[in-house]
Amino acid sequence: MKNILFDTNAYIRFVAGDEKIMAEIERVDQISISMSVVVLGELYAGYRGGEKEQQNKIILNKFIETSDVSILGVSQVTADYYGRIKSTLKKTGRPIPSNDIWIAAQALETGSVLVTYDTHFLAVPGLRVWDELRD
Numbered sequence: 001m002k003n004i005l006f007d008t009n010a011y012i013r014f015v016a017g018d019e020k021i022m023a024e025i026e027r028v029d030q031i032s033i034s035m036s037v038v039v040l041g042e043l044y045a046g047y048r049g050g051e052k053e054q055q056n057k058i059i060l061n062k063f064i065e066t067s068d069v070s071i072l073g074v075s076q077v078t079a080d081y082y083g084r085i086k087s088t089l090k091k092t093g094r095p096i097p098s099n100d101i102w103i104a105a106q107a108l109e110t111g112s113v114l115v116t117y118d119t120h121f122l123a124v125p126g127l128r129v130w131d132e133l134r135d
Contacts, residue, residue, distance in 0.1 A: 001030040004130070005072070005107045007100075007116035008042045011035065015059060020132050021115060034070045034112055038102045072106045081105035085124055094123040 004024070006014065014021045025031060043060060047053040063069065072078075082105040089095050096104075097120075104124045107114040113128045114121060121129050 001032055003032045003034065003110060003112040004115050005034045005036065005103070005110065005112040006039060007103055007114060007118060007121075008039045008046075009117045010115040011039065011043065011060075011063075013117065015063070024115060024130060024132065032070065033067055034072050034106075034110060035064070036072050036103050036106050037074060038099050038106075040071065042099060072110065074102065074106075075109075078102070078105050078109050081108050088125060089123060092123070094120075096120045096123065 010018075010021060025033075040060075043056075047056045050056070064071065082101055085101050085104055085108075086098075089101070096118075100118065100121065101124075104114065104121060104127050106112075107127055108124075111128075113130050115130045116133060119133060121127060122133065
């Protein structure tokens with residue numbers, strides 16, 4: 001089974017019908033999809049700034065329920081990964097946004113492949129990102 005974790009931009013593009021993300025999901029026989037509670041927070045914040053807040057929430061809830069998506073919370077283990085990642089990125093002079101460090105920490109904690117379009121995730125040592133980002 002392949003475990004993937006959606007970043008915020010990946011979910012948004014998935015909902016819009018992004019062919020690359022659809023192909024990634026369809027080419028694997030058994031796939032487990034996760035989303036970070038941090039991603040949910042980013043989505044909810046974005047929805048509040050738009051005119052379709054309720055519609056977007058309905059679509060998100062339907063996706064979570066019908067796709068059997070796991071929502072990942074933050075734990076002490078996640079916090080430890082966060083600390084390691086942030087420290088490493090600071091030493092290498094390649095900082096990334098704090099929310100993205102949390103998301104990367106959860107991907108490392110769960111052994112998931114991170115589906116994202118943000119190339120700054122490539123700076124996180126040991127993080128598995130989907131092949132599309134490396135192309």
